[in-house]
Every structure is written in C-alpha cells, then in structure tokens.
Amino acid sequence: MKGISSEIGAGGQPMQRFLREFILTTFKDKKLGGIGLSNLDDSADFGEYVITIDGHTVQPIFFPGGDIGRLAICGTINDLSVMGAEPVAVASSLIIQTGFPEENLRTILESMSKALEEVGASLLCGDTKVVDDPIDIYVTTAGIGRYNQHLEKNLGVVRSYREYPYNFIGDNTLLPGEKIIVTGTIGDHGISLMSLRENLGFETSLRSDVNPLWPVVKSALRVGGVTAMKDVTRGGLSMVLNELAAKSGVNIHIYEEKIPVRREVRAATEMLGLNIYEIACEGKAVIGVLEPFAKQVVRAIRGTKYGGEAEIIGEVVETSGEGHVILKTRVGGETLLDPPMGDPVPRVC
Numbered sequence: 001m002k003g004i005s006s007e008i009g010a011g012g013q014p015m016q017r018f019l020r021e022f023i024l025t026t027f028k029d030k031k032l033g034g035i036g037l038s039n040l041d042d043s044a045d046f047g048e049y050v051i052t053i054d055g056h057t058v059q060p061i062f063f064p065g066g067d068i069g070r071l072a073i074c075g076t077i078n079d080l081s082v083m084g085a086e087p088v089a090v091a092s093s094l095i096i097q098t099g100f101p102e103e104n105l106r107t108i109l110e111s112m113s114k115a116l117e118e119v120g121a122s123l124l125c126g127d128t129k130v131v132d133d134p135i136d137i138y139v140t141t142a143g144i145g146r147y148n149q150h151l152e153k154n155l156g157v158v159r160s161y162r163e164y165p166y167n168f169i170g171d172n173t174l175l176p177g178e179k180i181i182v183t184g185t186i187g188d189h190g191i192s193l194m195s196l197r198e199n200l201g202f203e204t205s206l207r208s209d210v211n212p213l214w215p216v217v218k219s220a221l222r223v224g225g226v227t228a229m230k231d232v233t234r235g236g237l238s239m240v241l242n243e244l245a246a247k248s249g250v251n252i253h254i255y256e257e258k259i260p261v262r263r264e265v266r267a268a269t270e271m272l273g274l275n276i277y278e279i280a281c282e283g284k285a286v287i288g289v290l291e292p293f294a295k296q297v298v299r300a301i302r303g304t305k306y307g308g309e310a311e312i313i314g315e316v317v318e319t320s321g322e323g324h325v326i327l328k329t330r331v332g333g334e335t336l337l338d339p340p341m342g343d344p345v346p347r348v349c
C-alpha cells in the first residue's frame with residue numbers, strides 16, 4: 001500500500017496535487033461565500049467573516065526571533081489578513097508530550113498572547129491533549145477574521161477601475177498591468193532555522209521574520225487598489241508567485257534586483273546551495289495592486305513596523321493564460337521561476 005510522502009506537507013507542487021486528489025474529491029465545496037474550499041485560498045469566507053486553520057510542528061520550537069507560539073498565532077493571523085480580513089478570534093489546540101517543561105509551555109503561551117495583542121485579536125477557546133509520542137509540542141490554531149472599513153474602502157477603489165468578484169481579497173484575481181509588491185526581505189525565517197540547526201554561525205545576526213501582517217495589510221487597504229494577496233510561507237516567494245499567476249491565468253515578470261534579501265540570508269543560501277526564492281518567510285506578503293496606486297501603497301507599507309523594506313518587484317503582463325513567472329535577472333537575462341516541489345528546509349512551520 002502506498003504511504004503518504006513527506007513532500008505533501010511541504011507546501012509545493014506535491015501538496016497541490018494532494019489537495020486535488022484527496023481533499024477536493026472527498027468534500028463538496030458548499031460555498032457559503034465567494035471563496036470556498038475549492039479555491040484553496042488562504043481562508044474561506046462566510047457572510048461578514050473568513051475562517052482558516054493551521055497546524056504547527058516547527059523544530060526547534062524556540063528559534064532566533066520567535067517560538068512555536070508566536071509562529072502559530074502569526075501563521076493564522078496572516079492567512080486571515082491576506083484576505084483583507086481583520087483578525088478577531090483564534091481557537092487553539094495544544095498537543096503536548098508528557099514531561100514537557102512547564103516553564104517552556106508558559107513561554108509559548110505568553111508568545112501567543114503577545115502576538116494576539118499586537119493585532120487586537122483574542123483567544124476564544126481551545127483544547128489540550130498530552131501524548132507519549134516524542135513531539136515536544138504541536139500547536140494548531142484556527143482563526144476568524146471580519147469584513148472592515150479598510151477592506152470596504154479598498155474594494156471601492158478597485159471597483160472604480162475594474163470588476164472584482166469577491167467581498168474579500170482573492171488570490172486568483174490579478175489582471176495584466178497590475179504591479180506586484182513584496183512587503184519585505186525574503187527567506188529570513190527558513191534560513192534562520194537552518195542556520196540554527198546546522199550551526200552556520202548566522203544566529204547572532206539573523207532572526208526569523210515571524211510577525212503578524214495585519215498592520216501591513218491594513219496600511220495597504222487604506223490607500224486602496226489591492227487586487228490580490230498571499231502570505232509567503234512554505235515554498236517561498238516562488239510558490240506564492242506561481243500560485244497567483246496560475247490561478248489568475250496571467251504571466252508575471254519579476255525583477256531580480258528589486259527583490260529585498262538580507263546579506264546574511266543570501267550568503268547562507270549560497271553556502272548551502274539553496275534557492276533563495278524557495279525559502280520560507282513567516283511575516284511577508286505578496287500583494288497585487290492597481291498600477292496608479294502601487295507607489296503610494298509601498299510608501300504606506302514602509303511606514304509600518306514590519307514593512308520597512310517593501311518593494312515593487314514586478315508586474316502582471318499580457319497573458320497566454322499559462323501562469324508563468326519570469327525572472328528578469330540582474331545581467332539582463334530571463335529565467336522561468338518554476339513552482340517548487342516544496343520547501344527545501346523541512347519543519348519550518
């Protein structure tokens with residue numbers, strides 16, 4: 001009998017195939033709003049709300065810049081935020097190994113509480129199980145976000161230029177001519193974990209970017225013109241761009257020299273032979289914006305705590321419907337940025 005391979009949990013092409021072959025063939029998409037199960041978006045909407053859920057199994061559970069508690073809250077908050085939804089409530093399931101130090105649990109819970117406070121969301125309910133399996137701790141978080149005045153303003157701006165099919169922000173909604181923004185440096189999370197695991201010595205200067213994206217997203221929505229959004233997680237920038245392009249049926253041009261990458265992150269990827277575009281982030285989003293608003297949106301994002309290095313990195317071009325991402329290199333060449341098989345660094349979230 002065929003077993004489940006670790007690749008399907010790595011956020012790349014095999015996971016997409018798994019979702020189509022197992023999930024979408026088993027469950028009917030009884031849409032309650034515009035974006036449902038079969039959209040495979042960051043969240044799904046029902047009435048004035050969106051819902052999402054994420055399991056977190058990161059190793060090690062404490063890392064430079066955060067821990068599994070902050071990661072669990074931010075991961076969920078970010079999937080709500082990139083729908084344009086204001087994060088309001090989280091439910092959490094803790095699965096803890098017998099003998100896990102109480103002090104560590106307290107630290108993780110405090111990280112969760114602090115991350116929730118940053119965006120004004122609350123923990124509404126939860127569940128705790130203790131097992132003998134050697135897992136340390138797994139944290140699963142479900143979240144609910146709601147329609148808000150910033151999203152309403154944004155949709156008003158977008159609809160004065162083009163049609164828009166949803167009441168929240170989708171990821172299959174890019175049109176030619178729109179600009180692509182990344183909200184900051186890429187690869188920080190994956191490389192800081194890898195560096196810690198492999199003792200590369202970057203731990204002192206390199207930290208995970210695990211942060212809640214709602215303030216960044218809110219600043220963009222306030223300007224208006226946002227047409228599509230996804231947070232960059234497993235599979236990195238490449239996965240997100242490829243999903244946006246394929247789902248929207250457009251091609252995207254990306255300019256290598258515009259993509260913000262920290263010096264230490266670039267050095268580490270070169271040392272390890274990793275593709276920087278496939279490394280996980282935990283506090284960055286890719287945003288599609290109407291061209292006339294792109295510069296103003298970047299300025300607004302740069303004014304927020306976690307958006308200081310936002311850049312316009314590319315644009316949506318006229319399409320053959322193939323969903324290609326084309327990287328324009330520094331030296332003037334072109335290469336196809338293929339969707340990754342998964343994240344090359346395992347258990348990053």
Ligand code: MG
Pocket residue numbers: 042078079230231232233
């Ligand atoms: Mg997401």
